[in-house]
Amino acid sequence: MKKFVYLLSVALLAASCNFLDFDESSSDYTRTDMYTTYSNVQKMLTNIYSYMPGKDIYDVSYALRDCGSDDAEYADPDASVQRFTNGNWSPLNTVDTKWDLYNALRSVSEFLESMKTVDLSMFQYNSNYQRWMEHLQYYPYEARTLRAYYLFELARRYGDIPMPLTMLSVEEANSMEKTQFDDVIAFIVSECTECAANLPQTYVGMLDDEIGRVTKGFALAVKAKALLYAASPQHNPTGDRAKWLEAAKAAKEIIDLGQYRLDPGEKANNYASPEVIMFILRSESSTYELVNFPLRFTEGQRQGMAGTYPTQNLVDAFQTLGGYDITLTAGGWQTDDPAFDVTKPYEGRDPRFARAILANGMAFKGATIETYVGGRDYSATRSDLGTCTGYYLRRYIQESTSFVPENIIRNKHQWIVYRYAEALLSYAEAANEYFQDPTATDATLTLSAAEALNQVRVNAGMPDVQAITYMAFQTAVRREWRVEFAFEDHRFWDVRRWNIGQSTQGQVDGVKIQRSGDGFTYSRFTVENRTWAAKMNLYPIPQSETFANPNLGQNTGW
Amino acid sequence: MKQKVVHLTKLAALLCLLLGMWGPGAYAQKGITVKGSVVDGDGLPVIGAGVTLKGTTTGVAADMDGKFSLTVPGETAVLEVSALGYMTEEVRVGKQRNFTVVLRDDSQSIEATVVVAYGTQTKATVTGALTTIDSKVLVKAPVADVTNVLAGQMPGVSTVQESGQPGEDYARIYIRGVSSLSDDASSPLILVDGVERPMNTVDPNEIESLSILKDAASTAVFGVRGANGVIIITTKRGDAGKPKITISSITGVQVPMSYITQSSSYDFARYYNVYQQNDGKTDPSLYFTREAIEAYRTGSDPIMFPNTQWNELMFRKAFVQTKNNINISGGSDKVRYFVSMGYMFQNGLLKQIPSLPYDNNYSYNRYNYRANLDFKLTETTDMKFNISGVVGDTREPIAGADNIWMRSMLWSHPTASPGVVNGNPVTVVDTNALPDGLTKWNGWEYYYWTGYQNKYKTTLGMDITLTQRLDFLTQGLSVSVRGSYDTTMQLNKKRTGSGGYKQTVRYASWANDSGLAMSDPAFDRTYVTEISGSEPTLSYSESTDDDKSWYIEARVDYNRKFGGKHQVTGLFLYNQSRDYYPKYYAWLPNGYVGFVGRATYAYADKYMIDLSAGYNGSENFAPGKTRFGLFPSVSLGWVASEEKFIKKLGWIDFLKLRASVGLVGNDKGTNKSRFMYMDGVWTDAGVYYFGVNNTAGVPRYALGTPGNKGVTWETALKYNLGLDFDLLNYRLHFSGDIFKEHRTGILISPNTLPGVIATSVPNMNLGVVDNHGYEIELGWKDHVGNFTYDIGANVTFARNKIIFMDEVKPEYDYQAHTGGPTGRYSLYQFDRLYQKSDFYTDENGVQRLNPDLPQPTTTVYPGDCHVQGPQRR
Known part of the structure; x- marks a missing residue:
C-alpha cells in the first residue's frame, strides 16, 4: 500500500509540472528576434524588396511581358504568355496575376508596425552604429514607397483593387471591398509625396553604397507614373485636363530634382548610368541569353521553344536617321527619306533600333546575323526554336555570355524600373494633353512638351520632331515611348492606357528576307492573328479569388 | 476472473485434466452402456473430457481419441460432458447408444471474458460495440503481416493493402470506414499489452486476443486518441503446469494473381x-x-x-514464403512463463541476371521473440514482465518498388x-x-544495374506491471502500476552502382x-x-534511424458483487506517455497525459449501465483551455434472455440490446506540423541585391505559417445501437449494430480565404464529416456426426459525407466535394477517341481538327483521347 501511494504521488507530481509544455530549444527566428539586430531588420526590409515585379523573363513563362503586345511574339505557342493574345485568357486561365504582391503589402504592414518599437541602442558602442542608424531612418519610407509602387502595379492590372494597409484577419480578408482606382492613385500620391521628402537622393557614400534602394527620385517616379496612368484615356475617359496637369507637374518634379540626366550610352545593364532612377539588380545568370540568343550561340543548350522575337510592327516604329517614317510592305520597304538606302534597311536607322533588336546583317559575337531564308539564324517553322519574325532580341542581352562548354560566361543583369527619359516623355505627353499644344508653357510648366521630347530624341541622335499640332505631337510622343522604351515593359501597358488595343493588337507581322544576287529582297508576312477585346485593358480577377470573396466582383467583360 | 484458454495442442488439455480433475475411480454399474466421442469445434478429439452421469459422481474421462464408454441407469439419464476451456454440454440418453458430443470453446460462452479498454469484461455484460477475433484464425491465414489477417474477418474493420513487397505488405486499417478528411487522421489507435505499439511488432502466434473497440462507449476513455476506434492486442501468458510446447510451421509458395499481358x-x-x-x-x-x-x-x-514478354523475362512464376514459430509456456504457482520465438521469410519475384554478381531480389527475413513472465510476489501481489522484439531485414533493388507494374x-x-x-x-x-x-x-x-539496399530494423519492447490486491481493505479493490519502454533502431545499407x-x-x-x-x-x-x-562494383552508404517511447500508468480498480445481484465496478487511471523522434527537429517528441474514470453497474446480469470518461491532454495543443478535453460516454444494456418471459420460450438462448452515446477525440491532424499553437517563425528566403555592381546579396527573411493559438482536437459524437442473439441451442449467432457519427473540428487548411490576406494560414478546426452505417455478423455452427462446421458471414456498410470542408464553391455544382464522401478524385472523364472523320486536310496539306469541334490548345491527332467537357457530368 505504501508503495502504491508513493508511486501514485510520483505520477501525479510529474503531471503537475507541465509535462506537456514545449521544452525544446528552437533554431527559428521569432518576431522579437527579427527586430532586435540591425542585420535582421535589414532582412525584413529586403524581403519587401524581393517582391519587385520583374522586368525580366521570370514573371511570364520565360517570355517578356511585351510578347503580349504587338512588339513581340513568343516562339512557344503553348506558353502562358500567349493567353494575352490567343483568346484563352480568362478568370480560370490567368497569367501574370501578381497576386503575390499582397504578400508584400502584408509584409509592409507588419514591418511598419514592428519598426515603431525597434530599439538598437544596446549596440550604440558598435563601430557601425551611427551608419546603421543613418540607414534605419529611411527604412519605413523605403517600405512605404515600395508599397505604393506595388499598389500601382496591382492597380494598372486590375483597376479597382483591395487595398489592405494592415495585417488582415481572416474575417477582414473575407469581406474586403475594392478601393476605387482613383482612390488608390490618391493614396499612392500622398504616400510618395511624404516619402520623397524623407528619402535621400542616393545611398552612395553610405554604408555598403547600396544602389538599388528606394531613393527620393524613385518615390517621385512612382508618383509621376501613377498620375500619368490616372490621366490617361483608360482611366480618364472624359479627358479631364486637370489630371494631365497633375501628371505633368509630378514629372517635372523629377526633372527639377537635377539629380539625373540623359545618358547617350547604353542604359540597360549599366548600373553606372546617370539616367537610371531605379534598378532591379540580379546575380550572374545566363538564362535570359539562353532563351533569347540566336540559336546557334546557345551550343545546343536550349531545349524546346523559347525566345521573345521582335515583330515588324515594332521595327516600323524606328524612323530613319533623317527622321522619316519607314515601313515594310509585302513588296518591300517604303520611305520618303531621300537619303535612305532601302537595300540596307537596317542601317541608317534610329540608333536605338540596334540597341533593341538584332536584325539580318548585324554583327553579333564576332559573327553576322543571318535571318534570310537559308541563313544560319533562319527558322522555317516555329518548332525550329529560332526566330519566327525574322528578328532577334537585343535589349538586355549580355553579348559576352557564352555557352561554349570550356568557356562558360555568365553576366549580371541590371533591370531598369524607371529612368530619367521616362520622366521627360511623361512630361511631354502630359503637357501636350494639358495645353493641347506641344509648344505651350506656363508659370508652372515652364518646359514645353516639344522641348522635353526633343531632349530625348537628341540624346538618342535623332532630329527634333516636326510635329507642331496637338494630334501630330500625340502620335509622335506615343511613337517615342515605343522606340525609346522597347522591351523595357512599356508597350504592353501603353496600348492599354491609351485605349488603342483595338487598332493595334489584331495582328503581328515578320520579315521574310530572300537572298537575291549579292543583296536581299524583303517582304512582310503575317506571323499571327491575335484576339483583342476591350475588356483586356484590365486583367481578369482570378476566379478562386472572386469565389472566395464575393465582394470583389469581376472586372467588366470577364 | 476466468481466463480464456485456447488449445493449440490437445496435449495441454490432457495434462491439465489428469492433474486436476480426474483420478481413477470410474467403475461399471448395471444399466445401459453408452459409447461416444467428444470433439471440439474443429472436430478434433477432446482428450480427457469428463463424461459424468448428471447428479452423481459417476463418470469417465475420454481417452486419447476422445472416446468414452459409460454405463448409465436408464434412458432418462443425462450425460454431462465437460472439459476445461469448453462449455459444459448436457445430453439426454434416450434411445441413442452412440453419441458424438461437440464441446464449444468457452470463448463463445456468455461467461467468457473479452478484453476492453483498460480491463476485461464478461461478454454478456458488454454494452459497447466491440468485436474480437478468434486467435486461431490469426495463425491459420498464410499471410505475413497480422494486419492482413483482419481483412474480412470482423464486421466494421476494413483494410487496405497498398504493396505486395516482402516486408512492406502491411495493410492500413480503418474501423467503421473513414470518418475524417484525411487518411492520417482516420487511423485507429493500436495497443499491444496496453501500450501504443505498431501491430507488426507481434507475431500472430503470440496473440491471445485481439479486440476492436468501435463505439464511443468503448473508446471514450482514450480521450483525444479514441475517435477512430481502438485495436487492443493481448499476448499469451503461461499457465501453471508442465511445460507446454507448441510448434507451428507453414511453408508455401506465393504466385502473382495476374500479370499485364503485353502485345506481341x-x-x-x-x-x-x-x-x-x-x-x-x-x-x-x-x-x-x-x-x-x-x-x-x-x-x-x-x-x-x-x-x-517482359514479365516472363523478369519475374518468377512463384516464390517461397515460410513462417515458423515455437513457443513454450508453463510454470508454477509462483512463476509462470510464455516464451516464443519466430522466424519468417518471404522471397521476392525478381529473376536474376547472370552478369550481375549481386542479388537484388526483394526479400524479407523476420525474427521475433517474446518472453512474458508472471510472478506471484506475495499472496496479494502480482507482477507481469514482458519483453519482446522483432528483427527485420528487408532487401530491395535501389530503384524502389512502388511503380513496379507501371x-x-x-x-x-x-x-x-x-x-x-x-x-x-x-x-x-x-x-x-x-x-x-x-x-x-x-x-x-x-531494376537492374542500380544496386540494392538492405534495411535492418530492430524493435525492442519492455513492459512491467505490478498489481496489488487490496481485498483486506475492502473486497474487490486493487491497485496497479505499469511502465513500458520501447525502442526501434534502423540501419539502411545502400549498395549503389550502375556497373554490370x-x-x-x-x-x-x-x-x-x-x-x-x-x-x-x-x-x-x-x-x-x-x-x-x-565491372559491377557497388558503392556503399548507410543511414540510421531510431525512435524511442515510454509510457507509465497507475490505476485503482474496484470490482464487487453485492447480494449476489448488484455487480459494481470502478476504475480510476492516470497515464502519461512520450514518443521521441530525435532525428529531425520537425519530429519533436509527442506527449500525452490522461485521466480515466469508469463506473459500471449491473443488476442480476440483466440490466447494465456503463459510465466512462477520459480527460486527456495532448502536447499538440496550447496550454490552458484547449490542451485538455473531457470525453464522456454512457452505454446501456439489457439482456432480455435473462427475463422469465423469454426463458419460457426456450428457443432463445441469448438476447441482448445495447445502446451507447459518447464523445471521442482525435489529435492526429497535427502530426506533420506540431506545435501549431506556437507563433510563426521567420526563415531564410533567399537574397536580394543592393550595392554598386550588385555585389552584396542581402539575405531576406520571410514569415512562415503563423500559429493558431486555438488549435485543438477534433471531436466525434458517436451513437451506437446493437442487438445480439443466439438461437437454437447456440447454433445460430447474430450480432448487429447500427452507428452514426458526427465529427467536428477536423483540422484542415482554410480554403476560402482570398489571396489578399496574403499569408499562409494555419490549419484550423473547421471540417465536419458525418458517418453512418451498420454491421451484421451472422454465424451458424453445427455438426453432423464427427464433422463439425461453422459458417460465418459479416457485412459492414459505412458511408460518410462531408458536411463542411471550407471549400471554394466550384464552377459547377457537381465538382463540389462538400456533400459527398471523402477521398474522391477529380478526373477527366473519357468520352471517345478522335476519329479520322474529325479532321480535314487544309490547303497546305496539314491535317486539322474540324472547326465545329471544341478546339484544344494542343495539337490532337486521330486516336487521341477526347475528354468530356465540364458541363457534362
Whole structure:
C-alpha cells in the first residue's frame, strides 16, 4: 500500500509540472528576434524588396511581358504568355496575376508596425552604429514607397483593387471591398509625396553604397507614373485636363530634382548610368541569353521553344536617321527619306533600333546575323526554336555570355524600373494633353512638351520632331515611348492606357528576307492573328479569388 | 476472473485434466452402456473430457481419441460432458447408444471474458460495440503481416493493402470506414499489452486476443486518441503446469494473381505504325519497315527481332514464403512463463541476371521473440514482465518498388531485347532497319544495374506491471502500476552502382557499315555482339534511424458483487506517455497525459449501465483551455434472455440490446506540423541585391505559417445501437449494430480565404464529416456426426459525407466535394477517341481538327483521347 501511494504521488507530481509544455530549444527566428539586430531588420526590409515585379523573363513563362503586345511574339505557342493574345485568357486561365504582391503589402504592414518599437541602442558602442542608424531612418519610407509602387502595379492590372494597409484577419480578408482606382492613385500620391521628402537622393557614400534602394527620385517616379496612368484615356475617359496637369507637374518634379540626366550610352545593364532612377539588380545568370540568343550561340543548350522575337510592327516604329517614317510592305520597304538606302534597311536607322533588336546583317559575337531564308539564324517553322519574325532580341542581352562548354560566361543583369527619359516623355505627353499644344508653357510648366521630347530624341541622335499640332505631337510622343522604351515593359501597358488595343493588337507581322544576287529582297508576312477585346485593358480577377470573396466582383467583360 | 484458454495442442488439455480433475475411480454399474466421442469445434478429439452421469459422481474421462464408454441407469439419464476451456454440454440418453458430443470453446460462452479498454469484461455484460477475433484464425491465414489477417474477418474493420513487397505488405486499417478528411487522421489507435505499439511488432502466434473497440462507449476513455476506434492486442501468458510446447510451421509458395499481358512485337509494330500514320506520317518514313514487321510476324530471327514478354523475362512464376514459430509456456504457482520465438521469410519475384554478381531480389527475413513472465510476489501481489522484439531485414533493388507494374510492364517494348544471349543480357538491339525515333523502353533498366539496399530494423519492447490486491481493505479493490519502454533502431545499407556487363547486338553487315539492304543476297546476318557496361562494383552508404517511447500508468480498480445481484465496478487511471523522434527537429517528441474514470453497474446480469470518461491532454495543443478535453460516454444494456418471459420460450438462448452515446477525440491532424499553437517563425528566403555592381546579396527573411493559438482536437459524437442473439441451442449467432457519427473540428487548411490576406494560414478546426452505417455478423455452427462446421458471414456498410470542408464553391455544382464522401478524385472523364472523320486536310496539306469541334490548345491527332467537357457530368 505504501508503495502504491508513493508511486501514485510520483505520477501525479510529474503531471503537475507541465509535462506537456514545449521544452525544446528552437533554431527559428521569432518576431522579437527579427527586430532586435540591425542585420535582421535589414532582412525584413529586403524581403519587401524581393517582391519587385520583374522586368525580366521570370514573371511570364520565360517570355517578356511585351510578347503580349504587338512588339513581340513568343516562339512557344503553348506558353502562358500567349493567353494575352490567343483568346484563352480568362478568370480560370490567368497569367501574370501578381497576386503575390499582397504578400508584400502584408509584409509592409507588419514591418511598419514592428519598426515603431525597434530599439538598437544596446549596440550604440558598435563601430557601425551611427551608419546603421543613418540607414534605419529611411527604412519605413523605403517600405512605404515600395508599397505604393506595388499598389500601382496591382492597380494598372486590375483597376479597382483591395487595398489592405494592415495585417488582415481572416474575417477582414473575407469581406474586403475594392478601393476605387482613383482612390488608390490618391493614396499612392500622398504616400510618395511624404516619402520623397524623407528619402535621400542616393545611398552612395553610405554604408555598403547600396544602389538599388528606394531613393527620393524613385518615390517621385512612382508618383509621376501613377498620375500619368490616372490621366490617361483608360482611366480618364472624359479627358479631364486637370489630371494631365497633375501628371505633368509630378514629372517635372523629377526633372527639377537635377539629380539625373540623359545618358547617350547604353542604359540597360549599366548600373553606372546617370539616367537610371531605379534598378532591379540580379546575380550572374545566363538564362535570359539562353532563351533569347540566336540559336546557334546557345551550343545546343536550349531545349524546346523559347525566345521573345521582335515583330515588324515594332521595327516600323524606328524612323530613319533623317527622321522619316519607314515601313515594310509585302513588296518591300517604303520611305520618303531621300537619303535612305532601302537595300540596307537596317542601317541608317534610329540608333536605338540596334540597341533593341538584332536584325539580318548585324554583327553579333564576332559573327553576322543571318535571318534570310537559308541563313544560319533562319527558322522555317516555329518548332525550329529560332526566330519566327525574322528578328532577334537585343535589349538586355549580355553579348559576352557564352555557352561554349570550356568557356562558360555568365553576366549580371541590371533591370531598369524607371529612368530619367521616362520622366521627360511623361512630361511631354502630359503637357501636350494639358495645353493641347506641344509648344505651350506656363508659370508652372515652364518646359514645353516639344522641348522635353526633343531632349530625348537628341540624346538618342535623332532630329527634333516636326510635329507642331496637338494630334501630330500625340502620335509622335506615343511613337517615342515605343522606340525609346522597347522591351523595357512599356508597350504592353501603353496600348492599354491609351485605349488603342483595338487598332493595334489584331495582328503581328515578320520579315521574310530572300537572298537575291549579292543583296536581299524583303517582304512582310503575317506571323499571327491575335484576339483583342476591350475588356483586356484590365486583367481578369482570378476566379478562386472572386469565389472566395464575393465582394470583389469581376472586372467588366470577364 | 476466468481466463480464456485456447488449445493449440490437445496435449495441454490432457495434462491439465489428469492433474486436476480426474483420478481413477470410474467403475461399471448395471444399466445401459453408452459409447461416444467428444470433439471440439474443429472436430478434433477432446482428450480427457469428463463424461459424468448428471447428479452423481459417476463418470469417465475420454481417452486419447476422445472416446468414452459409460454405463448409465436408464434412458432418462443425462450425460454431462465437460472439459476445461469448453462449455459444459448436457445430453439426454434416450434411445441413442452412440453419441458424438461437440464441446464449444468457452470463448463463445456468455461467461467468457473479452478484453476492453483498460480491463476485461464478461461478454454478456458488454454494452459497447466491440468485436474480437478468434486467435486461431490469426495463425491459420498464410499471410505475413497480422494486419492482413483482419481483412474480412470482423464486421466494421476494413483494410487496405497498398504493396505486395516482402516486408512492406502491411495493410492500413480503418474501423467503421473513414470518418475524417484525411487518411492520417482516420487511423485507429493500436495497443499491444496496453501500450501504443505498431501491430507488426507481434507475431500472430503470440496473440491471445485481439479486440476492436468501435463505439464511443468503448473508446471514450482514450480521450483525444479514441475517435477512430481502438485495436487492443493481448499476448499469451503461461499457465501453471508442465511445460507446454507448441510448434507451428507453414511453408508455401506465393504466385502473382495476374500479370499485364503485353502485345506481341508484331502487333506492337503494326499499331505503332498506325499511330504514326494517324499523326500524319506516310509509308516510307514509318518507324517499322515491312521487312521488320514480317520478321516480327514469323519470328524468323528471335534475336534481332525479338518478341519478349517482359514479365516472363523478369519475374518468377512463384516464390517461397515460410513462417515458423515455437513457443513454450508453463510454470508454477509462483512463476509462470510464455516464451516464443519466430522466424519468417518471404522471397521476392525478381529473376536474376547472370552478369550481375549481386542479388537484388526483394526479400524479407523476420525474427521475433517474446518472453512474458508472471510472478506471484506475495499472496496479494502480482507482477507481469514482458519483453519482446522483432528483427527485420528487408532487401530491395535501389530503384524502389512502388511503380513496379507501371514502369516495367506498361512501358517496356516487346521489341527491345531478346533477353540473355550467351550469358550476357542484351540491352540494345541495333536494328539499322529501323530509323531513329522510338526509344525502345527496356524493362530491365529500372531494376537492374542500380544496386540494392538492405534495411535492418530492430524493435525492442519492455513492459512491467505490478498489481496489488487490496481485498483486506475492502473486497474487490486493487491497485496497479505499469511502465513500458520501447525502442526501434534502423540501419539502411545502400549498395549503389550502375556497373554490370550488357551487350548490343547487330547484324554483321550493319556492324561493318556495308550499306547493303537487308533484301540483298550478300547481306550478312551473322550476329555481332558488343559488350558494354563496366565491372559491377557497388558503392556503399548507410543511414540510421531510431525512435524511442515510454509510457507509465497507475490505476485503482474496484470490482464487487453485492447480494449476489448488484455487480459494481470502478476504475480510476492516470497515464502519461512520450514518443521521441530525435532525428529531425520537425519530429519533436509527442506527449500525452490522461485521466480515466469508469463506473459500471449491473443488476442480476440483466440490466447494465456503463459510465466512462477520459480527460486527456495532448502536447499538440496550447496550454490552458484547449490542451485538455473531457470525453464522456454512457452505454446501456439489457439482456432480455435473462427475463422469465423469454426463458419460457426456450428457443432463445441469448438476447441482448445495447445502446451507447459518447464523445471521442482525435489529435492526429497535427502530426506533420506540431506545435501549431506556437507563433510563426521567420526563415531564410533567399537574397536580394543592393550595392554598386550588385555585389552584396542581402539575405531576406520571410514569415512562415503563423500559429493558431486555438488549435485543438477534433471531436466525434458517436451513437451506437446493437442487438445480439443466439438461437437454437447456440447454433445460430447474430450480432448487429447500427452507428452514426458526427465529427467536428477536423483540422484542415482554410480554403476560402482570398489571396489578399496574403499569408499562409494555419490549419484550423473547421471540417465536419458525418458517418453512418451498420454491421451484421451472422454465424451458424453445427455438426453432423464427427464433422463439425461453422459458417460465418459479416457485412459492414459505412458511408460518410462531408458536411463542411471550407471549400471554394466550384464552377459547377457537381465538382463540389462538400456533400459527398471523402477521398474522391477529380478526373477527366473519357468520352471517345478522335476519329479520322474529325479532321480535314487544309490547303497546305496539314491535317486539322474540324472547326465545329471544341478546339484544344494542343495539337490532337486521330486516336487521341477526347475528354468530356465540364458541363457534362
